[in-house]
Amino acid sequence: MKYYVIAGEASGDLHASNLMKHLLLKDRDADFRFWGGDKMKSVGGELVIHYKEIAFMGFSEVIMNLRTILNNISFCKKDIQNYKPDALILVDYPGFNLRIAEWAKANGYKVFYYISPQIWAWKQSRVHKIKKVVDKMYCILPFEKDFYKRFDYAVEYVGHPLLDAIKSDELLPASEVRLKYNLGNDKVILLLPGSRKQEVKSMLKVMVEVAQKNPQYRYIIAGVKSLSPEFYKENIGEANIEIISGNTYELLSVAHAAMVTSGTATLETALFEVPEVVCYKGSKISYEIAKRLIKVKYISLVNLILDKPVVKELIQDEMNANKLSEELLSITSEGQKRSALMAEYKNLKQILGGGGASEKVATSIVNALKK
Numbered sequence: 001m002k003y004y005v006i007a008g009e010a011s012g013d014l015h016a017s018n019l020m021k022h023l024l025l026k027d028r029d030a031d032f033r034f035w036g037g038d039k040m041k042s043v044g045g046e047l048v049i050h051y052k053e054i055a056f057m058g059f060s061e062v063i064m065n066l067r068t069i070l071n072n073i074s075f076c077k078k079d080i081q082n083y084k085p086d087a088l089i090l091v092d093y094p095g096f097n098l099r100i101a102e103w104a105k106a107n108g109y110k111v112f113y114y115i116s117p118q119i120w121a122w123k124q125s126r127v128h129k130i131k132k133v134v135d136k137m138y139c140i141l142p143f144e145k146d147f148y149k150r151f152d153y154a155v156e157y158v159g160h161p162l163l164d165a166i167k168s169d170e171l172l173p174a175s176e177v178r179l180k181y182n183l184g185n186d187k188v189i190l191l192l193p194g195s196r197k198q199e200v201k202s203m204l205k206v207m208v209e210v211a212q213k214n215p216q217y218r219y220i221i222a223g224v225k226s227l228s229p230e231f232y233k234e235n236i237g238e239a240n241i242e243i244i245s246g247n248t249y250e251l252l253s254v255a256h257a258a259m260v261t262s263g264t265a266t267l268e269t270a271l272f273e274v275p276e277v278v279c280y281k282g283s284k285i286s287y288e289i290a291k292r293l294i295k296v297k298y299i300s301l302v303n304l305i306l307d308k309p310v311v312k313e314l315i316q317d318e319m320n321a322n323k324l325s326e327e328l329l330s331i332t333s334e335g336q337k338r339s340a341l342m343a344e345y346k347n348l349k350q351i352l353g354g355g356g357a358s359e360k361v362a363t364s365i366v367n368a369l370k371k
Contacts, residue, residue, distance in 0.1 A: 006036075007091040009051050032045025033083050036091075138156050162271060164356065188255050189218065208241065213325045219242070220251060252268065256274075259324065270311070276331070277312050277331065278303075306344060
C-alpha cells in the first residue's frame with residue numbers, strides 16, 4: 001500500500017520514522033512519500049520537502065512567511081493527488097496538517113493522525129474539525145483521551161513513542177560515551193536550544209551568558225543536524241562551548257544537568273533522568289498573543305503530565321541569565337531538590353506506562369486499510 005506521511009519538525013521526523021519501520025513490518029509492499037527529515041529518509045521512500053524548509057515558530061514568524069506556507073499547502077495537495085496514496089498519515093504539525101486533512105477527507109482519502117495536536121492547550125474549537133476530517137486519531141499523552149471524550153470523539157491512546165525511541169537507539173554505555181567525547185570526569189551541562197533557527201538564536205544568547213557565569217562545568221550544545229555547526233558558532237561567539245550534533249541521546253546519558261527549550265526535549269531529558277530548567281523566549285508579539293490564548297498551567301510536557309510544577313519553567317522576561325543561572329545551580333548541587341526531582345522522574349515513567357506506540361499505530365492503520 002502507498003502511504004503519504006507529513007511531519008513538520010525534528011520530533012515528528014523521529015516518531016514518523018519509527019512508525020514507518022513498523023508499517024514495513026506489517027506491510028512488506030509499503031511505499032512511502034513524505035515530508036520530513038533524515039530519519040524518515042533512512043527508512044526509505046521519497047522525501048518531498050525537508051522539515052527545516054517549513055518550520056516556522058510563533059505567530060509573527062508565521063505571518064511573515066504566510067505566502068510560503070500557502071504555496072506549500074497548494075503544492076502538497078497537488079502532490080497527494082499525483083501520488084494517489086491509500087492512506088494519509090499526519091504527524092503533529094497542526095497548522096499545516098489540519099488544512100491538508102480537511103482537503104484530503106473531502107477528496108476521499110483515508111486520514112490517520114498520529115500525535116494529537118495540542119488543542120487542549122489552545123484552540124479547543126479545532127476538535128470539531130478533527131471529528132469531521134480525521135478517520136482515526138492516535139494520542140500519546142494519558143490525559144488526551146479524557147479530553148476528547150468530553151467532545152464525544154473516540155481516540156486511541158497508544159503511549160508515548162519516546163519510550164520506544166530511547167530503547168531502540170542502542171546507546172553506548174555511559175563510560176564509552178565519555179571516552180568517545182573525551183569528557184573524563186567533567187560534569188556536563190547540556191544546552192538544548194531547540195531545532196528552529198528563530199528559537200535557537202533567542203535561547204542560545206541567554207544560555208551562553210549562563211555558561212560564562214559558571215565556568216566550573218563543561219558545556220555542550222546538543223545540536224540538530226538540520227542546522228550547521230557554523231550557525232551555532234555564530235550564536236555562541238568566543239564562549240567555551242562545544243557543539244555536537246545528531247547525538248542528543250548519547251549526550252543525555254552522561255549529562256549532569258540541562259538547559260532545555262520548551263518542547264519534546266523537556267520530556268526526553270526527563271526520561272534520561274537529567275535535572276533540567278525549561279526555557280522559552282519568543283518574540284514579544286508572539287508571546288503576548290500566546291499568553292491570551294493558551295489554556296494550560298505549564299509549558300513543559302513533564303509538568304503537564306505530572307500536573308504539578310516539577311521542573312522549573314522560565315518564560316519570556318524570566319528567561320534571563322541571572323534567573324537561569326540561579327535555577328541551574330540549584331539542581332546541579334547534590335541535595336534535596338535534585339533527589340526530589342529524580343523521584344518525580346521515576347513517577348513520570350510509571351504514568352507513561354510501557355512502550356510499543358509505533359507498533360500499535362502501524363497495526364491499527366494496516367488493519368483499517370484491509371477492511
